[in-house]
Amino acid sequence: MKKIISVFTAAAFTLMLGSCADKNALQTSAVPVRWLERPSVILDAGHGGADGGGVSVNGVPEKGINLNIAATTADLLMLMGYKVTLTRTEDVSIHDSGTEGLKAQKLSDMENRLELFNTPDSVCVSIHQNRFTDPKYSGAQMFYHRPNTEGQKLAEALKARITGYLQPDNQRETKPTDDELYLLCNCDNPTVMAECGFISNPEEAALLEQVPYQREMAFAIMAGINDFHIETGRISQKNAENK
Numbered sequence: 238m239k240k241i242i243s244v245f246t247a248a249a250f251t252l253m254l255g256s257c258a259d260k261n262a263l264q265t266s267a268v269p270v271r272w273l274e275r276p277s278v279i280l281d282a283g284h285g286g287a288d289g290g291g292v293s294v295n296g297v298p299e300k301g302i303n304l305n306i307a308a309t310t311a312d313l314l315m316l317m318g319y320k321v322t323l324t325r326t327e328d329v330s331i332h333d334s335g336t337e338g339l340k341a342q343k344l345s346d347m348e349n350r351l352e353l354f355n356t357p358d359s360v361c362v363s364i365h366q367n368r369f370t371d372p373k374y375s376g377a378q379m380f381y382h383r384p385n386t387e388g389q390k391l392a393e394a395l396k397a398r399i400t401g402y403l404q405p406d407n408q409r410e411t412k413p414t415d416d417e418l419y420l421l422c423n424c425d426n427p428t429v430m431a432e433c434g435f436i437s438n439p440e441e442a443a444l445l446e447q448v449p450y451q452r453e454m455a456f457a458i459m460a461g462i463n464d465f466h467i468e469t470g471r472i473s474q475k476n477a478e479n480k
């Protein structure tokens with residue numbers, strides 16, 4: 238975490254320099270501008286609009302929690318120089334205009350999300366909240382498409398940061414899926430569905446509904462995505478340490 242925090246601080250400092258320093262200071266600055274050329278990340282805030290997703294024990298729909306976490310993760314990644322695309326930035330379905338009927342709208346919405354996920358050379362994370370009939374279950378869990386080995390690495394990187402930073406007792410294993418999850422099985426980019434926790438568990442739901450915890454979750458997801466980029470050579474370890 239220490240390395241990530243120092244990277245994050247350097248990124249923030251770079252941006253501050255860019256907006257505040259005078260021309261001479263910028264010309265002599267030792268901070269390289271290649272910070273702003275990092276790879277593409279696609280973040281999906283699950284559900285939206287008429288599709289609220291799961292509902293927490295407190296009656297809060299999943300869609301808003303997903304959006305808060307995704308939007309904050311996007312802000313943090315962009316601050317570090319990643320090119321980030323969110324599938325949605327407000328409480329909407331992103332179906333094609335003119336599509337009639339909820340079922341057709343859902344299909345169109347998922348097709349449009351998939352099109353964004355298939356942006357070449359991108360890393361993709363779909364953010365959701367889990368629920369189960371038995372309220373005792375808690376903890377984040379990552380899912381990836383079985384043949385997608387890079388997706389598995391991304392899932393492990395996200396899991397390591399979320400458990401290390403927020404959920405030290407979480408023993409859940411990352412789970413391979415077959416063809417049951419549309420976005421995962423139709424995307425060749427490294428792709429993960431991140432279930433951040435169980436909104437059917439009273440203690441975890443209370444956390445996930447709070448903005449401070451959503452921000453901490455976003456920080457962990459950002460760190461996991463950044464780790465994956467370093468571990469797979471998409472950005473170099475040397476570059477990350479120098480910033």
Ligand SMILES: [Zn+2]
Pocket residue numbers: 283284290291299365366
């Ligand atoms: Zn969901």
